[in-house]
Amino acid sequence: MSSIVIRPLEQNDFPNWLPLWDGNNLGQRDEAVTSSTWARLMDDGYPVGGLCALLQGEMAGLVHYILHPTTGAIAEACYMQDVFVAPEYRRCGVARALVRELEALGRKAGWSRLYWLADADNHAAQALYKSIGVKMNFNLFIQPLTV
Numbered sequence: 001m002s003s004i005v006i007r008p009l010e011q012n013d014f015p016n017w018l019p020l021w022d023g024n025n026l027g028q029r030d031e032a033v034t035s036s037t038w039a040r041l042m043d044d045g046y047p048v049g050g051l052c053a054l055l056q057g058e059m060a061g062l063v064h065y066i067l068h069p070t071t072g073a074i075a076e077a078c079y080m081q082d083v084f085v086a087p088e089y090r091r092c093g094v095a096r097a098l099v100r101e102l103e104a105l106g107r108k109a110g111w112s113r114l115y116w117l118a119d120a121d122n123h124a125a126q127a128l129y130k131s132i133g134v135k136m137n138f139n140l141f142i143q144p145l146t147v
Contacts, residue, residue: 002056004094006101007042009050009062016059017052024062024084051101053085053094058088063098073112078102080116083125095128
C-alpha cells in the first residue's frame with residue numbers, strides 16, 4: 001500500500017470531502033451546517049481548520065479542529081472536533097497519521113494542548129486515543145441552546 005499524504009483541505013476538495021463529512025455525521029446531512037462548516041474550513045481568518053489524508057490518490061480521511069483561548073495557558077488550545085476515515089481505508093494508519101500531523105502542527109505553532117472527545121463505544125477510536133493521549137476522567141454534559 002502506498003504512503004499516506006496529509007495536507008490541509010483546499011477549496012477544490014469539496015466533492016471528495018463531502019462523502020467523508022456525511023460518513024462522520026452518520027449520513028444525516030444538514031445543508032446549512034454543511035455549507036457553513038465548509039466555509040469556515042476555507043476561511044483563513046476563522047479559527048477552524050481541516051486536514052485530509054490521501055491514500056492511493058484518494059481522500060481517505062479527515063480531521064477538523066478548532067483553535068481557542070483557554071484559561072489554563074497563554075497559548076491557544078486546539079480541540080480536535082472530527083476524525084473520520086472512510087471504511088475501506090480503516091486499519092491502514094490513516095487516523096493515527098491525521099492526529100500525529102495535527103499534533104506536529106500544534107507543536108510548531110506553540111499550542112498549549114490538543115484535546116478531543118470520543119464515544120466510549122467506539123472501540124477503534126478508544127484504542128488509538130489511549131495509545132497517543134492521556135485519558136482524563138471527566139463526564140461531558142451538554143445543555144442545548146437552540147431548538
